[in-house]
Amino acid sequence: MTVSIYNTKSGKKEPFSPLEKGHIKLYVCGITAYDYCHIGHARSTLVFDMIVRYLRYRGFQVTYVRNFTDIDDKIIKRAQEQHTTTEELANRFITAFHEDMANLGNEPPTLEPKATENIPEIIAMIQGLIDKGFAYEVQGDVYFKVDRFDHYGSLSGRNLEDMMAGARISINEQKQNPMDFALWKSSKPGEPVWDSPWGPGRPGWHIECSAMSRKFLGETFDIHGGGKDLIFPHHENEIAQSEASSGKPFVATWIHHGFVTIKDEKMSKSLGNFLTIREILAKYTAEVLRFFVFSTHYRTPLDFSETAMKDAETGLDRLYTCLAEIARLPGQGDPNRAPAAGKKNVSKINTLVDRYVKAMDNDFNTAQAMGHIFEVVKVLNTIRQSLPATPAAADLALLHATATTIKELSGIMGLLQQDPLAYIKAKQEKTLSQLDIDQTAIASLITERKTAREQKNWSRADEIRDILLHHKIEIKDEADGSTSWQVKI
Template sequence: MAITVYSSHLKKKIPFSPIEEGKVRMYVCGITAYDRCHIGHARSAVVFDSIFRYLREKGFEVKFIRNFTDIDDKIINRAKEEGISPKELAEREIAHFYEDMDALGIERATFEPRATEHIPEIIALIETLIEKGHAYERGGDVYFRVRTFPQYGELSGRNIDELRAGARIDVGELKDDPLDFALWKGAKPGEPKWDSPWGEGRPGWHIECSAMSMKYLGNTLDIHGGGLDLIFPHHENEKAQSEAATGRPFVNYWLHNGFVTIKGEKMSKSLGNFITIKDILSEFHPEALRLFLLSKHYRSPLDYSPEALRENEAAISRCYYTLFEALDVIEAPVKKKRPIEGRAQDALRELEGVKQAFYSAMDDDFNTAKAVGHLFEGIRHLNTVIEEAKRRPSALYKDELQEALKTFSTIGKVLGILQEDPKEFLERRNISYLKSIGLTKEYVEDAIKRRELARKAKDWQTADSIRDELQSKGISLMDTPQGTRWRIEK
């Protein structure tokens, strides 16, 4: 099945056909490096990381660019507040970005350029726009002349006359039209600055993405992504200045992920509902956050709550436990080759279709919500096979389960989950949970030994009492041919 993509520009799904066969040019707007990354950044990063991974899974060679804005009004103002240089602030927050993204399992982009390292390319692009009559200089600033680009507003669906009615010229600006936007800002005392044909200054926000994307990917990109909040004015301005400079389409597929809300409200510092990735990961497993962020279609809004994270963490744990159990069946020394029948046979038949169902979901505009649903459905079928394999052991299960695990490995690799060794994951989670309720692994193991002694003595009351006591603490016991095991149920 061919991939179809919803393009924000056309407002509909269209077949995905890259400029070069087998190759994809993808650019995603990165952070403005002035503060810790929040859950909104996490959503964009996880969404496009999964798209990046899936395109490669489908055999594409992907050149992926994610930039850093390391000079900007926000950076300058925050640096002044902290009494450090803008460069120091940007370096610190870029380091924090990598700390957060590495914890989330976000893969590095092919190139991760910074605005301040591409001043020559930015200046050259501005010069081209001036030469073509799309930009002008006023008092050391350079502005893009919006009315020279008739298609302005196409991406965001806005009418240029309505935009003009609501626009204004700020104090100190000398632009000819309120709609015009800055490409270059003349130097102010104490701010970072670079030499240019228009005097010392620094680039505007929008021009950097055009200059960097075209340097690494050419004049036309296959995919340009970012959050829904970037459509206007950032991406609208990028599109206008790029196409005005080259005379060619800038992007063939515009992709935008939806907002993360908190109790139905857009997240913002002013509302006091600003949640950083660091704070979330201090309480929840990174894969639980990834699963949560992929549980809705990337274009849909997503409402955050600790309860939702707890549910996703429990779901991740259940998946790991099933994989652990599957490995246990595979490794068990069973020589009998009883035929696989009944429920197990039906479940294995269903498992055969899970990978294709996953591909179909991802081919349909990278629908991770459906893809996750197929993952859970597959886990349910796998549990059925495991139950039957334990009830009627047969060596024939080994190859079937190994093939099933390959499917879950593929799905996990694309979604960035189930990337740990199941035994190690469960061991660490168990110890962490026990620590949170003031118990130790040794306490549980001692209780299991006491229960075994009681069972051998046929003291069923004591044995049941020990089981019930552990159950009340969220610890479940399973009696297997290999001995008694325990797991966390909460």
């Protein structure tokens, strides 16, 4: 079995194999550091975190590069508004980004290069493009000459004529063709500058990714990723620059994920309808967000809503509850007792890993993979529920082993990595701390109810039960006559 990946370049799912045996080189376009990141950025980092973890699970070595754009028009503008330097502004939001990543539980990429730390490579690449006739300098600006590059538009499926027909291209007298794009921009007074053969200036937006990916991954590498909105013009332009420069294919596989939407509209800074990662994590745990993100295939739009997050939380609780119930079971059982687990159920358990891998091999279908896990959770619950007082050793071994497998498979999505008993306990304690009732009051009500029940005063007993329930306290009458309680979560 091999991993298949949908390649934007071909528009098809293709069997994947790395150019260098066993070693995958992956470049993902990171953030422009001028503001806090929103859930759309979170989806991007979560998706590639999952992809990297899965490819490693499948035995590949993965070199994962994710850059920072720390110099560009938006950063300059924002820095001026805040009366600070672009460097200070970018570093502030890079620090915030790293905090967000840690809070989301993302593993760090292999390398996180910054544009400003690779200016010599950028300048060298631009000079090479000028030397080859793919770029030209006009009054300190350097532009890429799109009609010199034959395959321009191949990634996004456009051609220059169609694009020219669009009326949204800004007129720039300096450009030989309106579609030409800037490789280097001369600086205005007060802007950050680097010396270059074309005078003081700064890099254009697209060139940094071409220069940095070449520096760290080579002229041709395996996978380049980002959001769908980067297909044009960003990735199209990267291809043009890199292939014109090297004369070799740039990237084998292009992965683009879908957007996060709110009320079915794209979440974006320009629309102002975005929620930051910080705002979300103040309300929900990172794990709930991960569950929500991975319950939909990565190329499908993901519509954010409070209801969807609540559903995700309930679903996650179901998984943890199953694991917690198994963790409460004894480790050793009766070796002489016949197992309660039926043949069909055992078969569902035994095929879990294969079905999970098949789903994930199919373009990282996390939604389907999670479906398989839920199916097995149901099987585990069924077996657990049917267990006698002294369970068969085989049943206990199966339950414990499967719980371990589920944790391992879920870990690829960053799910179920907490101790299940601690998860349930922490959740209840958190809820209890927000309630208007304390443990003493609960204990006293339960004692009063116990008396009422002994006197068969059911109406008073039920009344107390309802009072407690009103305060989100659920009670459970045990077989031995005692009453336990827990917080409703």
